[in-house]
Amino acid sequence: MKKIALAAAAMAAVAALAFTGCSGARTDTASTDAAAAGFAADATIGVALPDKTSENWVLAGDLFTSGLTDAGFKPDVQYAPATNTVAEQQNQISAMVTNGAKVIVIGAKDGKQLGTQLQQAADAGVKIIAYDRLIENTPNVDFYVAFDNFKVGELQGQALLDGLEARSGHGAPWNIELFSGSPDDANAAVFFDGAMKVLQPKIDDGTLVVVSGQTEVAQTATQGWKAENAQSRMDSLMVANYASTPIDGVLSPNDTLARAIITSVKQAGTDITKFTVTGQDSEAESVKSIMAGEQYSTINKDTTLLVAQTIDMIISLQKGEEPEVNDTEQYDNGVKVVPAFLLPPVIVTRENAAEAYANSPKLLEIVNAAQ
Numbered sequence: 084m085k086k087i088a089l090a091a092a093a094m095a096a097v098a099a100l101a102f103t104g105c106s107g108a109r110t111d112t113a114s115t116d117a118a119a120a121g122f123a124a125d126a127t128i129g130v131a132l133p134d135k136t137s138e139n140w141v142l143a144g145d146l147f148t149s150g151l152t153d154a155g156f157k158p159d160v161q162y163a164p165a166t167n168t169v170a171e172q173q174n175q176i177s178a179m180v181t182n183g184a185k186v187i188v189i190g191a192k193d194g195k196q197l198g199t200q201l202q203q204a205a206d207a208g209v210k211i212i213a214y215d216r217l218i219e220n221t222p223n224v225d226f227y228v229a230f231d232n233f234k235v236g237e238l239q240g241q242a243l244l245d246g247l248e249a250r251s252g253h254g255a256p257w258n259i260e261l262f263s264g265s266p267d268d269a270n271a272a273v274f275f276d277g278a279m280k281v282l283q284p285k286i287d288d289g290t291l292v293v294v295s296g297q298t299e300v301a302q303t304a305t306q307g308w309k310a311e312n313a314q315s316r317m318d319s320l321m322v323a324n325y326a327s328t329p330i331d332g333v334l335s336p337n338d339t340l341a342r343a344i345i346t347s348v349k350q351a352g353t354d355i356t357k358f359t360v361t362g363q364d365s366e367a368e369s370v371k372s373i374m375a376g377e378q379y380s381t382i383n384k385d386t387t388l389l390v391a392q393t394i395d396m397i398i399s400l401q402k403g404e405e406p407e408v409n410d411t412e413q414y415d416n417g418v419k420v421v422p423a424f425l426l427p428p429v430i431v432t433r434e435n436a437a438e439a440y441a442n443s444p445k446l447l448e449i450v451n452a453a454q
Contacts, residue, residue, distance in 0.1 A: 120208070121403030122185040128397055129179030129187035130160040131172055132214075136308060137339065138366045139386050140190065143214075146390040147188070154394055156401075159184060169193040169267075176200040179209075186210045186397050193267040194218045210400055214393055217269045219416045226406060227414050227423040228393050230384040232270050236277020238382060238430040239334060239361040243278075244285065246359030246379035246432075247332050255290040257331040260320055262313060262344065263303040264336045274336045274363070275300045282334065294324040305336075310343035317347035325351065332359035332379075338369035341378050365431060365439075370446050373433050374453035383429040383439050392424055 130147045132140050144160050151158035159179055163172035172192045179187050180203050187209055191197060194216050201223035204211055211218070213227040247257045261282075264271030279298075285291045286298065297303055297320075305313045313335075321330070330353060335341040341362035349355055355377050362369050363382040372378040396406035410423040431439040437454070440446040 122401055124155050124401060125157060126185040126401065127157040127159055127183055129176070129184035130158060131175050131179065131187060132160070132162050132190040133172070133192040134163055137337070137364060139364050139384070142386045143190070143390055146387060147394075150390055150394045151397070154398060156397070163192045169196045173197065173200050177203060180204050180207050184209055186212060186400055188212045188214045188393055189218060190214045191216045191218050194269045195220055195267070197221065212393060212396060213421065215270070215389065217414055217416055217421065219269055220418055221416065222418045224416060224419070224421050226396055226408065227421045228389065228396060229423065229425060230389065230428045231425040232273040233277040235363060235382050235384070235428045236274040236279075237281055238428060239274065239336070239363065239380070240278035240281030242361050242380040242430055242432070243282065243332055243334050243359060246361075250357050250359050250379065251331045252357050256292050257290070258292050258294050258328060259332045259334065260295060260317070260330065261293060261298060261303045261334045262305055262316070262336060262340055263300050265306055265308045266301070266304045268308070271304065271336065272300050275303070278334055294328060294330070295320055305340055308337065308339060310339050313340040314343035314347050317344045321347060321351040329353070330358070335360050335362055338362040338364045338366040338378070338381055341369060342372065345372065345377055365446060367446065367449060370436065370440070370449050371453070373431070373436065374450060376433070380430055380432045383431050384426070385442070388426055392426065396424070
């Protein structure tokens with residue numbers, strides 16, 4: 084995926100998507116002024132990413148390094164260590180500003196704690212693109228680029244319902260539990276709210292029963308998106324609520340947590356072929372699990388396209404042009420509505436995996452090997 088040809092193809096695909104999905108001209112004066120300035124074609128571009136706990140963050144770093152280099156920029160790609168607090172990412176962003184970066188792309192480790200660093204960036208004329216995770220409580224975010232995260236949640240909620248009907252071996256009611264992501268990630272609540280838009284009516288009418296009663300995002304959170312935290316909570320839920328009651332499914336917000344949940348319920352004696360768990364990120368191990376009939380679904384969010392769209396925004400800023408966006412209403416970070424470009428996520432099950440991963444050789448190889 085680091086090949087120039089693939090990067091070019093990905094950018095072309097994003098450009099076509101942007102053309103069809105654009106909601107119209109923007110009126111954000113600050114961002115317009117930002118675009119008009121422009122900067123040198125060989126400028127340094129900072130990329131501050133969170134830790135490498137997800138395959139997609141590792142892939143994003145590699146793609147930013149190669150894609151920015153191919154575009155003529157000097158990339159400065161850094162990760163915040165998994166064992167450290169947000170302070171390391173704060174220091175990295177400050178250093179990028181000091182070292183002359185013209186744009187900084189930030190996949191926030193904690194999107195609520197970057198206000199000081201983003202003020203420093205604004206004072207230096209540095210433009211900020213929030214990547215994948217919205218940065219909150221600051222006016223100094225110029226753009227947001229992500230997949231439609233509320234839609235991700237809706238797809239996960241519907242997949243849970245579909246899987247329960249297809250796999251459980253019985254009709255409603257179905258016993259389920261709910262998991263959400265890390266509370267320091269703004270996306271976690273968005274995923275959960277999207278899923279609950281689909282699931283809450285079914286909870287209300289008795290189709291779904293959350294046996295533990297834990298239905299609020301704060302009750303279901305998984306600190307740090309860590310597998311061990313998800314498995315520990317699932318172990319406790321199984322002991323407290325399912326000693327003599329079967330569990331039919333779990334809403335999991337991503338693949339790492341889904342695999343931890345599967346480990347827990349299997350250890351408790353659950354027939355995994357009749358159990359439904361959702362996911363997200365299309366991690367290779369979860370694609371294998373889906374093809375083996377364990378994990379029911381994941382979400383494909385093509386990192387190649389997301390990085391390419393981000394680089395396309397940077398190129399527009401470098402030229403003094405206005406980057407294209409397709410959402411100027413949804414993403415209020417508490418201080419401003421951040422102009423956004425959203426890409427569409429794709430639900431993946433065993434049935435459509437070959438089609439969904441047609442442009443991903445590594446994942447398609449896994450799918451083909453299982454068929």
